[in-house]
Amino acid sequence: MGYASIMVAVDAEEGSRDRVRMAGHLADLFGAPLLIGVAAERPDYGLFSTDPGAGGPYVLPVLHENCLERMRRAEALFAEAAAGRSRLAWRSDIADPLLFLLAQSMAADLVVIGRQARDNPAERFAIAPADAVMQSGRPVLIAPPGLAFCDTTRIAIGWKNTREARRAVADAMPLLHRASRVVVCHVADGSGPDEADDLVRVLEARGIAAGTARTTRDGAATAEALVNLACEHAAGLLVTGAYGHSRLSEWAFGGVTRDLLRACPLCCLMSH
Structure with a gap:
């Protein structure tokens, strides 16, 4: 693969x-x-x-x-x-x-x-x-600007059980299989169960070493909290779904997607 x-x-x-x-x-x-x-x-x-x-x-x-x-x-x-x-x-x-x-x-x-x-x-x-x-x-x-190498040995997945996130994980499978460690990151927002453990079991069934990491926003924006969590686990790549919808000739983005696209210091693999 x-x-x-x-x-x-x-x-x-x-x-x-x-x-x-x-x-x-x-x-x-x-x-x-x-x-x-x-x-x-x-x-x-x-x-x-x-x-x-x-x-x-x-x-x-x-x-x-x-x-x-x-x-x-x-x-x-x-x-x-x-x-x-x-x-x-x-x-x-x-x-x-x-x-x-x-x-x-x-x-x-x-x-x-x-x-x-x-x-x-x-x-x-x-x-x-x-x-x-x-x-x-x-x-x-x-x-990100000024970065000539993407460290894919440790990968973070920004997880929420949505179509976009599932698509991103599927698209990233070649990278996930090569990583030494994958951490499934979830930022609690009170919207329901995170189901991160389910994704870990799916990854482990495919021979991918994975674990979970959770945090709450605590006043920080969700994107910032997600990046901080990924950095705490020494991830060099963040995998996440991209959320938005077409509004005539423009796109209206979810706040996390917009903030990651604007300022994520890590390489970010996105799928929609």
């Missing part, structure tokens, strides 16, 4: 290098025969003007060439950071970055993306992790 193909979202920014290295390490871990880099960019047509005095007829080709140049830099970064691996594939186009990634994700067993640094709100980031998680139909690993 493993991931045969791993896809990583790449852009021309230097922060992509760590993300590609992380995806490469995961490919090595599973002996994945294919590591796929994906990049897309859409020209800023707001800069285009039909006013001949503003150089209108000449602006559009320049915008396209700028996009192509950034994608060439992204491809070079991908090739350099993933060097030494036998099978690499590159897919890029002038297109909406999210829509292009969603279309390409059919070829991936696992998608690795990054997220914006909290202390750099002006940073340009083409793909919102939330949109990729909710729409790709694939397990998505969100890499």
